[in-house]
Amino acid sequence: MSKNLNAIQIADKVYWVGAIDWGVRNIHGYTTDRGTTYNAYLVMDDKITLFDTVKKEFEDEFLSRIASIVNPEKIDYIISNHSEPDHSEVLPEIIKAVKPEKVFASVMGKKALNAIYHDLNMEITAVKDGEELGLGSKTVKFMETRMLHWPDSMFSYLVEDKVLLTQDAFGMHLASSERFGEELPWGVLKTHVSGYYANIITPYSSHVAKLFEKIDTSGLEVSIVAPDHGPVWRNMDNFRKVLSLYKKWSARKLDEKIVIVYDTMWGSTEKMANHIEDGARSSDVSVEMMPLYSFERSMIALEMLDASAVIVGAPTLNNNIFPSLADVLTYIKGLKFKTPYGAVFGSYGWSGEGNNLLREYLVSIGVEIVDEIKSKYVPDDKVKEECFLLGQAVA
Ligand code: FEO
Structure with a gap:
């Protein structure tokens, strides 16, 4: 036909x-x-x-x-x-x-x-x-x-x-x-x-x-x-x-919603994300988990539209910001969301610049940083507990 x-x-x-x-x-x-x-x-x-x-x-x-x-x-x-x-x-x-x-x-x-x-x-x-x-x-x-x-x-x-x-x-x-x-x-x-x-x-x-x-x-x-x-x-x-x-x-009216955007290299940052999610879910807010190996930037933008908080996590890679996060944060910055609260987290092996770079990025778009955590290599019980508390604090 x-x-x-x-x-x-x-x-x-x-x-x-x-x-x-x-x-x-x-x-x-x-x-x-x-x-x-x-x-x-x-x-x-x-x-x-x-x-x-x-x-x-x-x-x-x-x-x-x-x-x-x-x-x-x-x-x-x-x-x-x-x-x-x-x-x-x-x-x-x-x-x-x-x-x-x-x-x-x-x-x-x-x-x-x-x-x-x-x-x-x-x-x-x-x-x-x-x-x-x-x-x-x-x-x-x-x-x-x-x-x-x-x-x-x-x-x-x-x-x-x-x-x-x-x-x-x-x-x-x-x-x-x-x-x-x-x-x-x-x-x-x-x-x-x-x-x-x-x-x-x-x-x-x-x-x-x-x-x-x-x-x-x-x-x-x-x-x-x-x-x-x-x-x-x-x-x-x-x-x-x-x-x-x-x-x-x-009118920039926001929902009680947290978006957790992260990527992971060998699973450590993802473990942190999961404990943060548990902490955030202990309050009555909605939580969107958005690992960047599955979600692309337009999907993050869609969820950011009415989110009150964004928690961003990435491992340090070659003393720098993880590339998938760099992409998303550049895109998000241009869209000028008015997300009031946020936090950063990530694992590292040697120097751990990732968190600083993520924090600087969020601050530059007007997000107030509630908390931040980094983990040397794999998160231990203490770091896991801190992640839970970070999620709770943001929620
Ligand atoms: Fe459909 Fe702004 O063009």
Whole structure:
């Protein structure tokens, strides 16, 4: 059976014309274990208008979906809500092929697109926050969402249909045949919305909080939310749950949860981790054990999103930080979690610099160190007891 390359209607004269990337497993360091979609939308009004595009390798799929509705050469306007290449890589080609009347982006979007592509084949028209554009029977209102999550980012609101096109915000990396949130189980949606927020949006949480203020004060009514990744939110009950999660995360509300992240060379640091876990579990908090021989950085980020404490352990290797921990800590630092408490532990053979380096890293991201323990070679009974007490102290 041939691949379904039809557009899918999401509202009156509004169609999804994006692409499904089943195979992608890494997007700038974020492990996308269920692939993703690159969503683009076509509005069939007097001015036929395309919102965003897709990654270059999906150009044919994207053009076929547009062609299932209209000859792509009939497109009048293209609106770039976000200039990151997963949504703009086809733009220079499509401008060349279609020769639209106008291409719109935010002021910062115009700068970014010109800096990314150098030759876009036409001048971009910059639009400002609150500006409106008539398409015929429909009106687009632009909403600047700078730093959510790039400087150029903006939302487009289809006023008459109450459809909010939100580029990356409220999206998820999840390839699926289903195009609407209500067609998927809430548990699946929650996992991928959470992973997306943790790995992409967290550093810009203050901008999410500002967005909510803006939406609340403008009294914006929304019946469909169409992001640039993952399913379209048409069931507002589900979307309200997403909003409530975004509100919690952007307000940096944390759970009584400890994440224990560690790696081990010959099992000594893992023995310490197990005694720390026992100590932590003696209180009524949840504990996530995350050995880095089984968990990768995006999974750690997901659990860190609402954790109140992180306990980090590694053996010293060649007078230095253990490489898997260096990777995860570098990634976590960039995501700017606000984890208040932490501790460090690890085994060593000769010099034992590992703990110092782990501690320095945690302090540099604002974690208050509650305790630390190191073990020369294999932990003895005294060290095991100290590990238990460390877990208890953090809990
Ligand atoms: Fe999906 Fe920020 O690009």
